[in-house]
Amino acid sequence: MIRHGNRLWPALFVTMxxxxxxxxxxxxxxxxxxxxxxxxGSSVEAQYAEGEVLVKLKPGTTLGRAAVLAAxxxxxxxxxxxxxxAAHQRPYLLLRSARRSxxxxxxxxxxxxxxxxxxxxxxxxxxRQPNDPKYDQDKSLSSLNTINVHRDDxxxxxxxxx
Numbered sequence: 001m002i003r004h005g006n007r008l009w010p011a012l013f014v015t016m017x018x019x020x021x022x023x024x025x026x027x028x029x030x031x032x033x034x035x036x037x038x039x040x041g042s043s044v045e046a047q048y049a050e051g052e053v054l055v056k057l058k059p060g061t062t063l064g065r066a067a068v069l070a071a072x073x074x075x076x077x078x079x080x081x082x083x084x085x086a087a088h089q090r091p092y093l094l095l096r097s098a099r100r101s102x103x104x105x106x107x108x109x110x111x112x113x114x115x116x117x118x119x120x121x122x123x124x125x126x127x128r129q130p131n132d133p134k135y136d137q138d139k140s141l142s143s144l145n146t147i148n149v150h151r152d153d154x155x156x157x158x159x160x161x162x
Contacts, residue, residue, distance in 0.1 A: 048120035051098060053105045057091040061114045066091050069115075073108055074099045094121060 057066060063080065070078045070093075077096035084092040097105060102120045109118040 048102060048122045050102055051100065051105070052094060052096050052121035053102060053109065053118050054121055055091075055093045055095055055109060055115060056117045057093070057114050058116045059090045061091055063091060065114060066093060069112065070095055073097065073105060075105070090116070 066080075067078065073095065075095040075097045077094075079094040079096075081092040081094070095105065100108075106118055106120070109115045
Protein backbone atom coordinates (compact mmCIF):
# COMPACT_ATOMS: atom_id res chain seq x y z
CA MET A 1 0.00 0.00 0.00
CA ILE A 2 2.80 2.40 0.72
CA ARG A 3 4.23 1.82 -2.76
CA HIS A 4 0.86 2.54 -4.34
CA GLY A 5 0.69 5.90 -2.46
CA ASN A 6 4.17 6.81 -3.65
CA ARG A 7 3.09 6.37 -7.29
CA LEU A 8 0.07 8.60 -6.71
CA TRP A 9 2.05 11.73 -5.73
CA PRO A 10 3.84 12.25 -9.08
CA ALA A 11 0.57 11.80 -10.98
CA LEU A 12 -1.20 14.23 -8.64
CA PHE A 13 1.64 16.75 -9.00
CA VAL A 14 1.58 16.61 -12.81
CA THR A 15 -2.21 16.96 -12.80
CA MET A 16 -1.99 20.07 -10.59
CA UNK A 17 0.64 21.61 -12.89
CA UNK A 18 -1.57 21.01 -15.93
CA UNK A 19 -4.60 22.55 -14.22
CA UNK A 20 -2.56 25.58 -13.15
CA UNK A 21 -1.31 26.02 -16.72
CA UNK A 22 -4.84 25.84 -18.09
CA UNK A 23 -6.04 28.40 -15.54
CA UNK A 24 -3.25 30.85 -16.47
CA UNK A 25 -3.97 30.41 -20.19
CA UNK A 26 -7.70 31.03 -19.62
CA UNK A 27 -7.02 34.20 -17.63
CA UNK A 28 -4.63 35.54 -20.28
CA UNK A 29 -7.13 34.81 -23.05
CA UNK A 30 -9.91 36.57 -21.13
CA UNK A 31 -7.73 39.61 -20.44
CA UNK A 32 -6.61 39.91 -24.06
CA UNK A 33 -10.25 39.86 -25.22
CA UNK A 34 -11.43 42.31 -22.55
CA UNK A 35 -8.79 44.96 -23.26
CA UNK A 36 -8.40 45.63 -27.01
CA UNK A 37 -5.16 47.18 -28.16
CA UNK A 38 -5.13 50.96 -28.23
CA UNK A 39 -5.52 52.43 -31.67
CA UNK A 40 -7.23 49.40 -33.19
CA GLY A 41 -10.59 51.12 -33.27
CA SER A 42 -12.26 48.09 -31.75
CA SER A 43 -12.83 49.64 -28.33
CA VAL A 44 -16.33 50.86 -27.58
CA GLU A 45 -15.10 54.25 -26.45
CA ALA A 46 -12.13 56.27 -27.72
CA GLN A 47 -9.09 56.47 -25.47
CA TYR A 48 -9.07 60.27 -25.77
CA ALA A 49 -11.51 63.11 -26.40
CA GLU A 50 -11.60 63.72 -30.15
CA GLY A 51 -10.74 67.28 -31.21
CA GLU A 52 -9.00 68.08 -27.89
CA VAL A 53 -5.31 68.46 -27.08
CA LEU A 54 -3.38 69.42 -23.97
CA VAL A 55 -0.59 71.89 -24.71
CA LYS A 56 2.41 72.99 -22.67
CA LEU A 57 3.97 76.13 -24.11
CA LYS A 58 7.58 77.21 -23.67
CA PRO A 59 8.50 79.68 -20.91
CA GLY A 60 8.02 83.28 -21.96
CA THR A 61 5.08 82.55 -24.25
CA THR A 62 2.31 85.04 -23.51
CA LEU A 63 -1.39 84.30 -23.35
CA GLY A 64 -1.85 86.67 -26.30
CA ARG A 65 0.49 84.51 -28.38
CA ALA A 66 -1.39 81.42 -27.16
CA ALA A 67 -4.68 82.98 -28.33
CA VAL A 68 -3.18 83.64 -31.78
CA LEU A 69 -1.97 80.05 -31.92
CA ALA A 70 -5.44 78.78 -31.01
CA ALA A 71 -7.05 80.94 -33.71
CA UNK A 72 -4.60 79.66 -36.32
CA UNK A 73 -5.51 76.07 -35.39
CA UNK A 74 -9.28 76.68 -35.58
CA UNK A 75 -9.62 76.00 -31.85
CA UNK A 76 -12.81 77.73 -30.81
CA UNK A 77 -12.46 76.82 -27.15
CA UNK A 78 -9.28 77.49 -25.15
CA UNK A 79 -9.00 76.73 -21.45
CA UNK A 80 -5.95 77.80 -19.46
CA UNK A 81 -5.03 75.81 -16.36
CA UNK A 82 -4.24 78.88 -14.26
CA UNK A 83 -2.79 77.20 -11.18
CA UNK A 84 -0.55 74.95 -13.23
CA UNK A 85 0.51 77.85 -15.46
CA ALA A 86 1.33 80.05 -12.47
CA ALA A 87 3.26 77.30 -10.69
CA HIS A 88 5.46 76.55 -13.73
CA GLN A 89 5.52 80.09 -15.18
CA ARG A 90 4.34 79.02 -18.64
CA PRO A 91 0.91 78.52 -20.20
CA TYR A 92 -0.78 75.11 -19.93
CA LEU A 93 -3.83 74.92 -22.20
CA LEU A 94 -6.66 72.69 -23.33
CA LEU A 95 -7.54 73.38 -26.97
CA ARG A 96 -10.85 72.18 -28.44
CA SER A 97 -11.74 72.21 -32.12
CA ALA A 98 -14.89 70.97 -33.80
CA ARG A 99 -13.34 71.33 -37.26
CA ARG A 100 -10.00 69.55 -36.72
CA SER A 101 -9.25 66.07 -35.40
CA UNK A 102 -6.90 65.39 -32.54
CA UNK A 103 -4.28 64.02 -34.95
CA UNK A 104 -4.48 67.13 -37.12
CA UNK A 105 -4.08 69.39 -34.09
CA UNK A 106 -1.08 67.41 -32.83
CA UNK A 107 0.60 67.49 -36.25
CA UNK A 108 0.13 71.25 -36.50
CA UNK A 109 1.40 71.84 -32.96
CA UNK A 110 4.60 69.82 -33.43
CA UNK A 111 5.94 72.32 -35.96
CA UNK A 112 5.28 75.36 -33.76
CA UNK A 113 8.33 76.87 -32.01
CA UNK A 114 6.36 78.10 -28.97
CA UNK A 115 5.02 74.61 -28.16
CA UNK A 116 7.08 72.52 -25.74
CA UNK A 117 4.76 69.51 -25.78
CA UNK A 118 1.27 68.47 -26.83
CA UNK A 119 -0.76 65.33 -26.22
CA UNK A 120 -4.31 64.06 -26.71
CA UNK A 121 -6.73 64.68 -23.85
CA UNK A 122 -6.76 61.06 -22.65
CA UNK A 123 -9.73 59.75 -20.71
CA UNK A 124 -8.75 58.36 -17.32
CA UNK A 125 -10.76 56.30 -14.88
CA UNK A 126 -9.68 57.06 -11.36
CA UNK A 127 -12.12 54.98 -9.34
CA ARG A 128 -11.94 51.24 -9.51
CA GLN A 129 -12.92 48.48 -7.11
CA PRO A 130 -9.85 47.37 -5.15
CA ASN A 131 -8.45 43.97 -6.00
CA ASP A 132 -9.42 42.61 -2.58
CA PRO A 133 -12.01 39.84 -2.36
CA LYS A 134 -13.00 40.94 1.15
CA TYR A 135 -13.35 44.64 0.31
CA ASP A 136 -17.17 44.62 0.64
CA GLN A 137 -16.89 42.98 4.06
CA ASP A 138 -14.89 45.87 5.56
CA LYS A 139 -17.06 47.14 8.42
CA SER A 140 -15.16 50.43 8.76
CA LEU A 141 -16.61 51.60 5.43
CA SER A 142 -20.13 51.69 6.87
CA SER A 143 -19.01 54.33 9.37
CA LEU A 144 -17.97 56.55 6.44
CA ASN A 145 -21.49 56.36 4.92
CA THR A 146 -20.26 54.90 1.63
CA ILE A 147 -22.55 54.12 -1.26
CA ASN A 148 -22.11 51.72 -4.17
CA VAL A 149 -22.32 53.16 -7.65
CA HIS A 150 -22.35 50.98 -10.78
CA ARG A 151 -20.72 52.60 -13.78
CA ASP A 152 -19.21 50.88 -16.80
CA ASP A 153 -19.79 47.52 -15.09
CA UNK A 154 -17.26 48.43 -12.42
CA UNK A 155 -18.33 48.58 -8.81
CA UNK A 156 -16.83 51.71 -7.27
CA UNK A 157 -16.95 53.03 -3.73
CA UNK A 158 -17.60 56.72 -3.23
CA UNK A 159 -17.62 58.55 0.08
CA UNK A 160 -20.84 60.46 0.65
CA UNK A 161 -19.90 63.63 2.53
CA UNK A 162 -23.48 64.93 2.88
